[in-house]
Amino acid sequence: MPTDSPSHTSGSKMIDVARMAGVSRVTVSRAISHPELVSPETLAQVQAAIAQLGYVPNLNAGSLATRRSRIIGAIVPTLSNAWFAETMDGLGEVLEARGYQLLLGQSRYRDAGEEALIDTFIGRQVDALVLTGVDHGDAVRRKLRAFGKPVVETWDLTDDPIDMVAGFSNEGAGAAVARYLAERGYRHLGFLGAHEHRANKRLAGFRSEAARLGLPDIDTEVVAPPSTIDDGARMLRVLVTRSPELRAVYCSNDTLGVGALLACRQEGWAVPGRMAVVGFSDLAIASASQPALSSVRVQAREMGRQAARMLLARLSDVAGTPMPAVADLGFSVIGRESS
Structure with missing residues (x-):
């Protein structure tokens, strides 16, 4: 058996797997340790034999020899x-x-x-x-x-x-949302976010691009992560109370965005007539929301x-x-x- 072959932890042995699969013991070892080097057909035969015999390789033995834990x-x-x-x-x-x-x-x-x-x-x-x-x-x-x-x-x-x-680019995403909202005629913008590195960068790009476009300064409301739908609803109410001229908000994730839509529905604020909302990450819940939530799609x-x-x-x-x-x-x- 090669030095990098896994040993076993069950009653069956590697030679038993090899016999059942109709291959050599070296091939069984390779199928376990380096499956990418074995043809799909051979790999399937070895895996079927392993499953039928209940063979469980001891991967520590192989990792000690190869310096790979996989x-x-x-x-x-x-x-x-x-x-x-x-x-x-x-x-x-x-x-x-x-x-x-x-x-x-x-x-x-x-x-x-x-x-x-x-x-x-x-x-x-x-x-x-x-x-x-x-x-x-x-x-x-x-x-x-x-x-x-x-x-x-x-x-x-x-x-x-x-x-x-x-x-x-998180900053680039924030800047793109500012341009998107400005192109649709929104001038008084707000931001709802979680206080963490990537959301802070989205805010930085959003704020910088809004300033470049000559829009008023961005009002913000942030919460410690992870954020919830309830956070989004509460934060939008706080923001509107503080800045009643607000007409659009960018949320650092779709969870906050759905919360903002909830607040609008509960308060009777027309969307997007009174308030436009944009989220981030484009989860399935964004397109399923009522109204459907605009968002930034990332892969x-x-x-x-x-x-x-x-x-x-x-x-x-x-x-x-x-x-x-x-x-x-x-x-x-x-x-x-x-x-």
Whole structure:
């Protein structure tokens, strides 16, 4: 058996799997450790034999020999928001097809929480890391560069990634919404957001572009993340009380946007006659809302898939076309009834 072959933890042995599948023991080992190097037909035979025999490989044995755990660590701010879930689903989909497993942690929007998870994942000898956002302290950036394994940052862009980045410009998205609303004749704009790095960048782009267009200063209302529908409704009422001239709001996520629509319905404010509302991330709930919520569409699932492809290109032992270090997936403003 090759040195990188996984041992077993069940009664069946690798030779039993090989006999049932009609292949060599080396092929079984390769199908477990490097499925991308085995033909789909052979892989299916081996997997069927493994399932029938109840064979469970001990992956630690292989990782000690190859220095590969075949585990990818990923950190998201929260598991309660669908947009991060879509990215992780896309990431896992591509990784699992190549024999890698996803180990997921949530930082709860705390820098200290992210750093603790990074330490844990590095200590667990993960093969690569996927992070949400590009805003990390100097100590964390030094630690990740010393890690020596692939790192992909997502949900934002930067000219100075730790290693690689797959995302879009949050500032650019905010600026695009300001232009969109201004083109429709709205001048008095507001912003509802969660107080975190990426939402703050959306606000910065929104405010900067509004100023460039000669619009009045943006009034804002923010809440600690994760934000809820109730937060959106409450925050819009606060904003309108403070700034009665307000005619349009940009919300840093669709959850807040749906909350803003709820407040308008409860208060009898016509949408968009009295108040226009634009969200962010274009979840399914946006188009299903009444009225349908305008939003900024980002490629959340494709972001995860792209991150996986970038990691796999670096982890592969087979030479291929090099992946770019920066992948800009872009965004688009989707106009609907609410604006």
